[in-house]
Amino acid sequence: MNYSYPLNMDWTKEEIVTVIRYFESIEKAYESGIDVQELKKRYREYKQVVPSIGEEKQLGKEFEAASGYSPYQVMKLVKNTTTSTIKMRP
Template sequence: MEYGYPLNPDWTNEEITTVIAFLEAVERAYEKGISVQEVKEKYHAFKEVVPSIGEEKRIGKQFEEASGYSPYQVMQNIKNATTSRVKMQP
C-alpha cells in the first residue's frame, strides 16, 4: 500500500524510527500475523516517544484513516490474546 505515516516533525530520527516500527508491527498484525511479544515491545518503545494518550489516539486515527489498520484494535487484541501470535481480520 502507498500511504504516509503520521509523524511529528519535532521527533528525532531515532524517535521516528521507533514510531514507524510500531506502525509496521500493526501492519504485520493485519497482513501476516505477528508475535504478541513483538507487538508489546514495539508498543512500549512507541509509548516512550508518545507518552500522551491524546497524541497516541491522534496518531492511531490518522494511521487508520490512511491505511485501514487500527492500532487500537491490534492492542485490544493483544491485551486479550490467548496465543503467542495474533492475526487481525481485515
C-alpha cells in the same frame, strides 16, 4: 503501502524510526500475523516517544484513516489474547 505514516517533525530520527516500527508492526498484524511479545515490545518503545494518550489516539486515527488498519483494535486484541501470535481479520 500507498500512504504515509503520521509523524511529528519535532521528533528525533531515532524517535521517528521507533514510531515507524510500531506502525509496521500494526500492518504486520493485519497482513501476515505477528508475535505478541514483539508487538508488545514495539508498543512499549512507541509509548516512550508518544506518552500522551491523546496524542496516541490522534496518531492512531490518522494511521487508520490512511491505511485502514486500526492500532486500537490490534492492541485491544493483544491485551485479551492468550496466544503467542495474532493475525487480525480484515
